[in-house]
Amino acid sequence: MDINQFNENSSGRLVVGKINREKITKLTGVTFIEEEVFIYPGAIKHINRNHPLVWNQYKDELPSILLNPDYIGQNPKVPNSVELYKFISNYLLLAIKLDPSGYVFVSSFYVLDNAEYKIKKRLASGRVQVYE
Known part of the structure; x- marks a missing residue:
């Protein structure tokens, strides 16, 4: 998918998909007010710089990851954030955050190294749970 195929609103944010607000809150x-999830062009640059090839290889999967991740969790150091985990050909971690003004945005997107170990550890600690 070409980045220009995403719906762009007037602020330069790109709409990449929607979340199930009620399920995430549960x-x-x-609590997210909006269902639409945005990404700024600067976040895409960050992803491409720090996690080469992830954006180009997996950006088409964003709507699916947002609505149907395998696991969901929270980074205890980042308030109002949610981590979504999805296995495609690798385990991907998509981090979304709630902006103080109420919209939801992608803050990072990368292949989770040593994923099986990390997910197992995070499941045991309660940081992550199965998205059911």
Whole structure:
């Protein structure tokens, strides 16, 4: 998918998909007001710089990851954030955050190294749970 195929609103944010707000709130306690999820062009640059090839290889999967991840969790150091985990050909971690003004945006997107170990550890600690 070409980045220009995403719906762009007037602020330069790109719409990449929607979340199930009620389900995320039920599983994590984080309340999102909006269902649409945005990404800024600067975040795409960050992803491409720090996680080469992830954006180009997996950006078409964003709507599916947002609506149907395998696991969901929270980074205890980042308030009002949710981590979505999805296995495609690797485990991907898509981090979304709630902006103080109410919209939801992608903050990072990368292949989770040593994923099986990390997910197992995070499941045991309660940081992550199955998205059911």
